Amino acid sequence: MTDTAIPTAAGLARIDRDRLAALTAREQEAFIAARPRSKAAYEGAGHLFGRVPMTWMNKKAGGFPVYLATASGNRVTDIDGHEYIDFALGDTGAMAGHSHPAVVAAIEKRVRDLGGLTTMLPTEDAEWVGAELARRFKMDRWSFSLTATDANRWAIRLVRALTGKSKIVFHSYCYHGSVDESLVVVGPDGESASRPGNVGAPVDVTETSRAAEYNDLPGLERALAHGDVAAVLIEPALTNIGIVLPEPGYLEGVRALTRQYDALLIIDETHTFSAGPGGMTTAYDIEPDIVVIGKAIGGGIPTGAYGLSAEFADRALARDDLDLVDMGGVGGTLAGNPLSVAAMRATLEHVLTDEAFAHMIDTATYFTQGVDALFDEYALPWSINQLGARAEYRFARPYPLNGTQAALAADGELEDFLHLYLVNRGIMLTPFHNMALMCPATTRSDVDAHHAVFAQAIRELLGLE
Template sequence: MIDRTRLAALYAREQASFVSAHPRSARAYADANHLFGQVPMTWMNKKAGAYPIYLDRALGNRVWDLDGFEYIDFALGDTGAMAGHSPAATVAAVQHRASDLGGITTMLPTEDAEWVGAELTRRFGLDRWSFALTATDANRWAIRLVRAITGRPKILFNSYCYHGSVDESLIVVGPDGEGMSRPGNVGEPVDVTVTSRVAEFNDLEGLERQLAHGDVAAVLMEPALTNIGIVLPEPGYLEGVRELTRKYGTLLINDETHTFSAGPGGATRLWNLEPDILVIGKSIGGGIPIGAYGLSAEFAASALARTDLDLIDMGGVGGTLAGNPLSMAAARATLENVLTDEAFEHMIATATLFTEGVQAAIDRFGLPWSVSQLGARTEYRFSNPAPRDGTESNAAADGELEDFLHLYLLNRGILLTPFHNMALMSPVTTAADVVAHHVIFEQALGELLGS
């Protein structure tokens, strides 16, 4: 249904408008001669405009750039700012820790850490917790532990999963149905098939075929795929994963870094899941770096009983800044006062309004698209029915169409997550914010389709 000539012309118009309106961001980007790729992290070059917009300030679900434009932020730091930018309770706790108490990093425990661990147990059910600075590190350390305890070398992932920059996870299902390195993987230390196995999400038969090799220490998975577009589990799939992992003596790790959007206890509580280990990061610190992994009581006891494992010094499960007082204070304040059970009720209700409005627009224009919701997170895809696994989801991408929609929205004050068409709600996102998106989204579709 998309006229590609019309799409290209509209995109060129939006690019010209963007460049004209953002001269200060243009200068900042042009002057970034000492940065690799001209940005602090190369993924900041994932942009629909000619260059990134540069941040001036942010508060709540609003962002202002150097050129003075205000945006309704549905990206929210790709979940890192799910609590909203600079939530008051978190800011106060950080200021108190840094200014009044002092001791931002000390390699000493604080009482806040136990409070955060107890709260994570209440929400997710895992008994023992340890902390990192990112979910990537938490995943890496969990992988080392499961390999040590099981004596098995491989970790199984879903094709096109997201677990940060964990080397083992960059594996996809190839044309022959077996694993291969994910396209674009940079400098893999070894062939990823040496360390990993892979099965498609929602494919229990493929999962069992891989587990039957008997060399998989753990399945590390998101309860729903998120970073390749939301792919929801089919009825019975997650229960089947747990049954198969137990059948083959394989541990189960749930990565809730993004699926925390499902509710105050993530998908694990919402769907009554029973992982052996759970990983979370980003959002629980309210913008301050943190990651965490939780262990079942049984697994924690097994690890601590291994006198041959140096879990204190050389165990590969540490980091000088991990568990620092500032991160712990931020996490306590965020979980206690910001990302509360009541806040999630509001966030999910707002996301439902977003989902319903996008679906109504899709129906009104007769587009063969779909929209999926995972609690406070919603996303539209350029396919219908919605993709059921990572490979289908990757194939449904349309970079040209996505860039046009993102830039059209940005030029009119709406930010979506740059990696895909995902919108995330914060505790302060309002119904009016959602309506503002829908008005502009429908304008974009009307111009694109000539309606």
């Protein structure tokens, strides 16, 4: 089993916990005092489960979430009138930026001029989107859903149907939305186990799934050697437990092992799309059988998609025992609706272009270099990883090499303090982790603003001011 020791997380030992608690209390007090309308809105939301539209919005270091008023480009304004530089960007859902004019124009045309927001009828835009996704991700045939979670669920059903095998292999601490099968980790004994906190699993997850640590080819081979694995479904880099990048040769090894053990390979690019116009599939020259993507390609309008190799698609369509019509619409009657498809076309054609990615990646590199320089300046054994337009710092050095290491290196108290400190000074990171994403509107000046506040937070933490 891969070593799961925390990589020099002793950087946390330099943090005086009493000082951290006092600074957090001060920042919470300032957060609450400055946002009376958000506080009142939260306290008055008695008809919402957890007082929020979706329970993950309760990831709130300040005691309640900031309530949205307006958003444009990479700026967000709350109902108390505070403006933020938004590095969260809807956790990639708004990677194109908020309400990009090209996306807004496409939406307005569909809604006001053409109508028919949901009709269960195709539009010509859908073929354009399918062709563009095929160009970018090297998958020949595409179908749409409302979320990447839905696309992952349908991909799993397809591979089980076509292979006659039942098990799916995942990386420990992966992110594939709320897919039941994916909530599996490598336990302390090296065996697969349910991920802590898993809610209402329909069956013991080990009946459907196995887990292997990221960057652990021997562990992956052990999971495959049983001979009952339909597919390996992975993020090509872990993204929801920090950004854990592949060691040289790892992704090539994954592909080789899946072929050796007659299993299919599904790549989920929902977050790793940040790597470039064709995600990591193209940037790392991966050869999957299925690609899943969502969020970012809709410019903020809900959508998901999965792409199949021509060989796999033909095999599926040749099976007359599979009801791919009535039972094939996972995602419901709204999947592939004209509005979502119009938004996808506008986003891919006019916003998240090759040129835009070049700018976004350059800006993220500037962000990464600046944060790394601060860690060196203050002798902090923390680290930062970059995946194209996305970067994330972690309280360990070297950066963790797998999901279990990354989970063990977490520090919720320190993370909450930094999020509060930043948001109180107009900088918004992804609520779940210390991730910063660049969109076409993000500038180096925006990055400089983050670095100035982040440096100030570090100095206060270390008692230097």
